Amino acid sequence: xxxxxxxxxxxxxxxxxxxxxxxxxxxxxxxxxxxxxxxxxxxxxxxxxxxxxxxxxxxxxxxxxxxxxxxxxxxxxxxxxxxxxxxxxxxxxxxxxxxxxxxxxxxxxxxxxxxxxxxxxxxxxxxxxxxxxxxxxxxxxxxxxxxxxxxxxxxxxxxxxxxxxxxxxxxxxxxxxxxxxxxxxxxxxxxxxxxxxxxxxxxxxxxxxxxxxxxxxxxxxxxxxxxxxxxxxxxxxxxxxxxxxxxxxxxxxxxxxxxxxxxxxxxxxxxxxxxxxxxxxxxxxxxxxxxxxxxxxxxxxxxxxxxxxxxxxxxxxxxxxxxxxxxxxxxxxxxxxxxxxxxxxxxxxxxxxxxxxxxxxxxxxxxxxxxxxxxxxxxxxxxxxxxxxxxxxxxxxxxxxxxxxxxxxxxxxxxxxxxxxxxxxxxxxxxxxxxxxxxxxxxxxxxxxxxxxxxxxxxxxxxxxxxxxxxxxxxxxxxxxxxxxxxxxxxxxxx
Amino acid sequence: xxxxxxxxxxxxxxxxxxxxxxxxxxxxxxxxxxxxxxxxxxxxxxxxxxxxxxxxxxxxxxxxxxxxxxxxxxxxxxxxxxxxxxxxxxxxxxxxxxxxxxxxxxxxxxxxxxxxxxxxxxxxxxxxxxxxxxxxxxxxxxxxxxxxxxxxxxxxxxxxxxxxxxxxxxxxxxxxxxx
Numbered sequence: 001x002x003x004x005x006x007x008x009x010x011x012x013x014x015x016x017x018x019x020x021x022x023x024x025x026x027x028x029x030x031x032x033x034x035x036x037x038x039x040x041x042x043x044x045x046x047x048x049x050x051x052x053x054x055x056x057x058x059x060x061x062x063x064x065x066x067x068x069x070x071x072x073x074x075x076x077x078x079x080x081x082x083x084x085x086x087x088x089x090x091x092x093x094x095x096x097x098x099x100x101x102x103x104x105x106x107x108x109x110x111x112x113x114x115x116x117x118x119x120x121x122x123x124x125x126x127x128x129x130x131x132x133x134x135x136x137x138x139x140x141x142x143x144x145x146x147x148x149x150x151x152x153x154x155x156x157x158x159x160x161x162x163x164x165x166x167x168x169x170x171x172x173x174x175x176x177x178x179x180x181x182x183x184x185x186x187x188x189x190x191x192x193x194x195x196x197x198x199x200x201x202x203x204x205x206x207x208x209x210x211x212x213x214x215x216x217x218x219x220x221x222x223x224x225x226x227x228x229x230x231x232x233x234x235x236x237x238x239x240x241x242x243x244x245x246x247x248x249x250x251x252x253x254x255x256x257x258x259x260x261x262x263x264x265x266x267x268x269x270x271x272x273x274x275x276x277x278x279x280x281x282x283x284x285x286x287x288x289x290x291x292x293x294x295x296x297x298x299x300x301x302x303x304x305x306x307x308x309x310x311x312x313x314x315x316x317x318x319x320x321x322x323x324x325x326x327x328x329x330x331x332x333x334x335x336x337x338x339x340x341x342x343x344x345x346x347x348x349x350x351x352x353x354x355x356x357x358x359x360x361x362x363x364x365x366x367x368x369x370x371x372x373x374x375x376x377x378x379x380x381x382x383x384x385x386x387x388x389x390x391x392x393x394x395x396x397x398x399x400x401x402x403x404x405x406x407x408x409x410x411x412x413x414x415x416x417x418x419x420x421x422x423x424x425x426x427x428x429x430x431x432x433x434x435x436x437x438x439x440x441x442x443x444x445x446x447x448x449x450x451x452x453x454x455x456x457x458x459x460x461x462x463x464x465x466x467x468x469x470x471x472x473x474x475x476x477x478x479x480x481x482x483x484x485x486x487x488x489x490x491x492x493x494x495x
Numbered sequence: 496x497x498x499x500x501x502x503x504x505x506x507x508x509x510x511x512x513x514x515x516x517x518x519x520x521x522x523x524x525x526x527x528x529x530x531x532x533x534x535x536x537x538x539x540x541x542x543x544x545x546x547x548x549x550x551x552x553x554x555x556x557x558x559x560x561x562x563x564x565x566x567x568x569x570x571x572x573x574x575x576x577x578x579x580x581x582x583x584x585x586x587x588x589x590x591x592x593x594x595x596x597x598x599x600x601x602x603x604x605x606x607x608x609x610x611x612x613x614x615x616x617x618x619x620x621x622x623x624x625x626x627x628x629x630x631x632x633x634x635x636x637x638x639x640x641x642x643x644x645x646x647x648x649x650x651x652x653x654x655x656x657x658x659x660x661x662x663x664x665x666x667x668x669x670x671x672x673x674x
Binding site: 034036038039041042043044045046047068074086088102104106122123124125127128129140141161163165168193195196197198200219242244251253255268270272284286288301302303306307309310311314319323325327333335337339341349350352354356360362374380382391393395412414416418420440442444446465467469471472484 | 520521524525526527528529530531532535536538539540541549550551552553555556557559560561562563564565567568569570571572573574577578579580581582583584586587590591592593594595596597598599600
């Protein structure tokens with residue numbers, strides 16, 4: 001045993017000292033990027049490219065189409081299909097200005113129809129969108145932009161993302177008037193907010209605001225919007241203001257929103273420090289504090305607060321959050337962050353303190369030039385408060401991306417644990433609360449890849465994921481198969 | 496000695512390969528911490544994002560179109576309730592659609608609404624049926640923990656109201672219809 005230990009120590013010292021001593025060309029500026037397939041670790045599907053850009057100097061058309069087929073086996077087999085179409089035509093000269101058209105559609109179809117008022121673990125958000133039909137069409141964008149047709153203005157008509165201090169999908173019109181070499185922009189809008197899950201022809205938004213940049217380091221915005229529901233005869237007045245200040249390492253901001261009489265104030269910093277020690281990576285620090293000074297939600301439109309009807313009013317609370325990311329050598333970065341919520345008033349199940357701690361390790365190009373690995377975990381804890389018991393969730397996982405020429409591969413795994421209390425059923429004593437502690441877990445594995453046919457704009461991909469969980473058998477003892485499997489086939493075509 | 500040389504060669508080859516970055520055409524800010532901070536950065540100056548993410552297609556792709564990997568059926572069944580109760584802000588980065596929660600909660604019954612869940616505790620004239628539905632002795636979303644199980648207590652009925660949104664406080668009278 002002794003004879004084996006000494007060489008092992010030498011091996012370890014040699015192995016790690018090489019990494020620590022060599023400089024790398026990869027870390028220019030102290031930063032290093034995640035790979036192109038990074039997004040696949042968070043969600044699969046959709047149009048892969050944004051149809052590129054429409055080059056200035058002439059009218060161009062960009063077209064992208066995509067298709068995604070999902071086969072799922074859980075309680076029963078289920079097939080979902082999605083088709084995407086994106087069309088952009090821009091730089092069409094007219095009347096001294098430019099016109100651009102933008103269209104982005106998603107059609108969806110599923111083979112299963114779930115009976116109402118019946119529980120099914122296979123039911124998902126797509127069912128909620130489809131209702132009784134098996135298909136659903138989403139128009140994400142369908143608008144025309146008229147720039148400088150009226151001098152100094154940009155008019156957008158149609159389905160668009162109203163993007164001022166916040167972003168809202170709506171059908172209608174928005175006009176921006178830019179003055180003083182775009183140092184000051186005034187806007188006015190009138191639109192109907194869009195929901196993919198419910199039809200609401202009665203609520204409309206109108207308002208206006210200003211966006212001023214008196215210097216390259218300061219930006220001040222203010223706006224007013226009214227959400228008016230003519231059917232229920234109520235109206236929500238929303239006032240927003242925001243200040244952004246650029247400082248050498250980053251950005252400071254102060255954000256204010258007032259919905260009727262409730263104030264929502266947030267301040268924060270996003271700081272990106274270049275490395276001060278040669279060979280060490282950069283440091284990114286984010287910090288924020290947010291406070292809601294009044295409860296709201298009782299008479300607020302769902303377009304402003306979609307949660308109150310399910311969770312009750314948003315109560316007074318303060319949220320503090322912070323994260324620090326540090327590059328260590330050329331191939332390693334670590335991040336750690338936390339978030340905490342402190343409520344005011346009595347706690348209940350949807351209004352209680354909680355805290356969250358998370359951390360991650362990024363390994364860049366360690367085993368191969370084009371391999372990226374991330375290991376991450378987080379813990380959420382809601383502490384004991386009066387009759388509320390302590391509850392928590394925990395998750396840890398890893399992901400890997402690997403590029404091989406025109407091929408890209410990705411894979412990952414994740415383990416989640418839920419610890420919570422739930423009323424015990426089949427009690428015999430009435431009026432005596434009895435809570436049972438549950439501890440359940442879920443494991444996810446996924447593997448995927450895609451191939452881009454060079455020179456064609458066509459990408460073919462596939463992804464398979466499996467979820468294994470004790471949660472399923474808890475509700476149905478006859479359901480022996482505790483695994484939910486999804487296989488997806490993706491086609492992307494950029495013309 | 497042979498093993499040491501082999502190990503050193505092995506380590507050196509790794510070091511050489513570590514000299515090159517992973518393939519990426521993203522700017523240097525899009526590092527591992529970008530997922531958690533890109534939202535705040537985009538609010539400061541969205542035009543910089545839109546220079547590459549034209550027309551917000553990439554934003555729509557993640558935030559609107561396809562669900563994230565952790566939204567498994569287990570998460571839909573259990574996990575989302577816990578996290579939504581503690582931090583509705585964590586849901587709001589994607590779920591801004593006004594009726595998303597309601598469209599499931601108004602239509603889909605939870606798993607404990609099985610045989611024996613319903614049943615009248617009282618007749619409409621107030622007389623006891625002698626039968627006790629399980630919904631009287633249990634609750635939803637751990638609402639029982641929020642207070643004593645007293646009929647009419649608003650905190651008790653809060654969990655039921657997640658779905659039965661027309662539920663009125665009462666002292667043992669007629670129950671509301673299904674959603």
